[in-house]
Amino acid sequence: MHEHSLIANLLSRIDAVAREHSATRVVGVSVWIGALAHISASHFREHFEDGSRGSLAQGARLDIEVSDDPEHPQAQDILLRSVEVG
Amino acid sequence: MTETTRTIEVNQLARVEGEGALHLAIDGGQLTAAQLRIFEPPRYFEALLRGRDCREAPDITARICGICPVAYLMSSCAAIEDLCGLSVPAPIADLRRLLYCGEWIESHVLHMFMLHLPDFLGYPDAVSMAREHGDLVRTALRIKKAGNGIVALLGGREIHPINVRIGGFYRLPTRAELAPLRDELAWALDAAEQALLPLAALDFPDFERAYTFVALRHDSEYPMGRGRLVSSDGIDLPVASYDDYLTEHHVRHSTSLHSRTAAGGVVHLGPLARYALNHDRLTPRARAAAQAAGLPPVVRNPFRSILVRGVEVVLALEEALRLIDGYVPGDTPAVAFEPRAGTGYGATEAPRGVLYHRYTVGEDGLITDAKIVAPTSVNQAVIEADLRHYVEPNLHRPDAELRAVCETAIRNYDPCISCSAHFLKLTVERR
Ligand SMILES: [Zn+2]
Numbered sequence: 001m002h003e004h005s006l007i008a009n010l011l012s013r014i015d016a017v018a019r020e021h022s023a024t025r026v027v028g029v030s031v032w033i034g035a036l037a038h039i040s041a042s043h044f045r046e047h048f049e050d051g052s053r054g055s056l057a058q059g060a061r062l063d064i065e066v067s068d069d070p071e072h073p074q075a076q077d078i079l080l081r082s083v084e085v086g
Numbered sequence: 087m088t089e090t091t092r093t094i095e096v097n098q099l100a101r102v103e104g105e106g107a108l109h110l111a112i113d114g115g116q117l118t119a120a121q122l123r124i125f126e127p128p129r130y131f132e133a134l135l136r137g138r139d140c141r142e143a144p145d146i147t148a149r150i151c152g153i154c155p156v157a158y159l160m161s162s163c164a165a166i167e168d169l170c171g172l173s174v175p176a177p178i179a180d181l182r183r184l185l186y187c188g189e190w191i192e193s194h195v196l197h198m199f200m201l202h203l204p205d206f207l208g209y210p211d212a213v214s215m216a217r218e219h220g221d222l223v224r225t226a227l228r229i230k231k232a233g234n235g236i237v238a239l240l241g242g243r244e245i246h247p248i249n250v251r252i253g254g255f256y257r258l259p260t261r262a263e264l265a266p267l268r269d270e271l272a273w274a275l276d277a278a279e280q281a282l283l284p285l286a287a288l289d290f291p292d293f294e295r296a297y298t299f300v301a302l303r304h305d306s307e308y309p310m311g312r313g314r315l316v317s318s319d320g321i322d323l324p325v326a327s328y329d330d331y332l333t334e335h336h337v338r339h340s341t342s343l344h345s346r347t348a349a350g351g352v353v354h355l356g357p358l359a360r361y362a363l364n365h366d367r368l369t370p371r372a373r374a375a376a377q378a379a380g381l382p383p384v385v386r387n388p389f390r391s392i393l394v395r396g397v398e399v400v401l402a403l404e405e406a407l408r409l410i411d412g413y414v415p416g417d418t419p420a421v422a423f424e425p426r427a428g429t430g431y432g433a434t435e436a437p438r439g440v441l442y443h444r445y446t447v448g449e450d451g452l453i454t455d456a457k458i459v460a461p462t463s464v465n466q467a468v469i470e471a472d473l474r475h476y477v478e479p480n481l482h483r484p485d486a487e488l489r490a491v492c493e494t495a496i497r498n499y500d501p502c503i504s505c506s507a508h509f510l511k512l513t514v515e516r517r
Contacts, residue, residue, distance in 0.1 A: 003151075010100040021094060038200070070213075071217055071223075075213045080096045081097060082096055
């Protein structure tokens with residue numbers, strides 16, 4: 001049940017980045033998912049597409065890298081890597 | 087038109103926020119209140135479902151939880167099929183059970199090894215545990231992946247958004263498509279049996295409570311997708327009578343509702359309940375695994391739920407292999423039906439316990455009312471009661487330690503509300 005809150009947090013960060021750079025739209029978003037983050041790339045994508053509707057990130061390309069290293073210091077985390085703005 | 091875009095490096099953590107909060111009130115060294123507040127999407131989805139075609143219910147509700155989407159699919163299918171007087175043929179029922187096995191494996195392994203075990207071994211989270219127990223974590227991830235293979239194939243996320251529909255599936259897998267899952271599941275079954283032994287030797291808190299267990303029970307199988315609603319108090323009801331047995335009440339401290347029996351009783355859903363009420367339905371290797379782990383037929387220590395989940399992983403793997411070996415595709419992927427007006431009831435055993443759906447549909451096939459009761463919200467009262475008993479001897483400890491104690495007790499029930507390490511917003515009022 002945590003996806004809604006996770007995606008909302010991610011979108012507010014994306015929004016902040018876009019506004020900071022006076023961007024009018026978000027073209028691409030790149031995220032990294034740790035091996036122990038408990039969410040699959042496809043599930044993440046679905047929630048992102050749902051959640052981004054009506055936001056600056058609606059329709060943005062989503063690049064997802066999924067790590068398979070459980071010993072990575074951030075293996076439980078999801079990182080917003082970069083935001084491509086236009 | 088010239089396209090100019092810039093890529094901005096961010097590298098920030100995306101966080102889960104506002105999921106759970108616990109308020110403890112301590113007065114003169116006595117715990118006077120333990121109130122857990124959980125964020126509860128089902129309420130939001132109930133509103134969203136109104137006015138939608140009843141055939142959309144499975145796909146919509148599957149989005150409620152990323153850890154147990156299959157449970158939502160299955161409960162909503164069961165409810166709409168009940169409404170339409172539909173019963174699915176054996177090959178479809180078998181495939182659904184196989185799909186459910188996949189989810190139990192994934193969800194239980196995640197819960198056991200990534201969320202629960204670090205508490206017992208004294209690590210703040212799975213990442214620090216993985217540094218010293220890399221092999222164990224890799225084994226667990228591989229078992230989990232075997233379950234994931236089932237869900238990926240039958241759920242068909244890559245092929246179709248979701249392959250399950252009212253009356254069956256969009257597309258049935260061939261025997262040849264299922265066969266490659268077999269080797270990995272057989273490996274996982276051995277690995278799960280082995281992995282359970284060191285867990286049985288963990289140092290469990292000496293803590294037992296007299297729970298009222300509630301679970302499904304079926305004539306011939308350990309319950310997943312069907313059965314009657316039974317309890318350790320002796321109730322035995324069709325799922326359609328769920329609302330007569332458990333009713334929801336608003337409580338002031340939480341946005342979610344509390345479920346109580348008509349007599350005001352608190353019930354316990356989940357692996358301990360399923361196991362206690364269906365011990366005679368365990369598969370042979372699951373029964374042996376329970377015995378090897380030193381589990382009696384009824385387990386009342388919630389911390390030992392890690393072992394009962396392990397027994398259910400063995401059961402799910404054994405069942406998955408049986409279902410794959412016996413699979414003969416039917417002639418049709420789904421039973422045809424026409425929506426009709428009425429109310430339908432469905433309950434299945436999500437990894438964390440009974441998940442109940444009720445839909446009322448109008449003549450036009452549109453949903454006029456939906457009720458979804460997630461096991462977490464039913465268990466909220468029992469979690470609070472556990473917390474009161476478990477936290478009491480620890481009240482003198484500093485808040486940070488107290489929070490760790492509380493999180494451990496909550497993790498006996500649910501990773502959905504305790505997924506991130508240290509997310510719990512704890513407020514302590516000391517007087
Ligand atoms: Zn869930």
